[in-house]
Amino acid sequence: MSIRVDDSFLDSAGATDELAADARAGLTSTAKSLPPRWFYDARGSELFEQITDLPEYYPTRTETQILQAHAGDIAAAAPVETVIELGSGSSTKTQLLLDAWQRTGTLRRVITLDVSASALAEAAVALSARYPTVEVQPVRADFTRHLDGLAKSGRTAVVFLGSTIGNLDPAERAAFFGAVRSALDPGDVLLLGTDLVKPAEILVPAYDDAAGITAAFNLNVLQVLNRELGGDLPIEAFDHRAVWNPADERIEMRLRAGREIRARLDRIGLDVHFDAGEELLTEISSKFRRDGITAELAMAGLNLTHWWTDPAGYFALSLSQ
Structure with missing residues (x-):
């Protein structure tokens, strides 16, 4: 089975042009930097x-544990027709959510969004096989810029797992939350994964x-x-x-x-x-604290209504309207 990846937002030529622009800006700055999307x-x-x-990398397994415990609660709190997953990658964890949403009987469509065409194509095949009655639409795009162009239908959940939100600085997060708010209709929700503040002796090995x-x-x-x-x-x-x-x-x-x-x-x-x-x-x-992320969401007009975490308080999933 093969599924065409929609690259109308970001094709290979466009991606190369953007990489060139980021490289020129970032490598000629006094403090050199590159965006992590590359x-x-x-x-x-x-x-x-x-x-x-990896044993040191706690975020994925901890977030998975939260989803295993609370996917049903999430689906019950927000029965949706369309799921838009940002930075989807392999979409492995998302299947726990999709299973729960499918059990509600409302799920009709899944839009997966990522910059990696290969990851999108592979995940789309797996999702289509697992959910044959659900339309799967892989879209190669940048979640910081292309949300308003996605064609959603019915009550929608924007799903942003893995604490990728932490890759954005405060100004970028404010712009992103504003874009999400603009893309949502009344009744739509944002499900957000956030890695929480914890001791450096736990954090540093996860990245080294x-x-x-x-x-x-x-x-x-x-x-x-x-x-x-x-x-x-x-x-x-x-x-x-x-x-x-x-x-x-x-x-x-x-x-x-x-x-x-x-x-x-x-x-x-x-x-x-x-x-x-x-x-x-x-x-x-x-890394985040509950009051801080609640305030950031509120500034964009998003109201945090549900908060789920693991027993150790390493990671959190929040639902906002």
């Missing part, structure tokens, strides 16, 4: 799936595992730059770092240059220079 080529998506199974899978995932973004933009960045010259920033309550993933580096992204004519020890910020992963 992790997720086929290899990056595969590595992330491996990360979710002993097997080195997260390091490979982080370094893979340099391979993406080299492949897509004709670069010669020496990947072996960079080291992976995961740092807890207590002031902003977030993990920061960085790549540190082990020596002075001069490279070129030939397809965009960009010369890149790193001093020895200079770092490239590749991801932030903010």
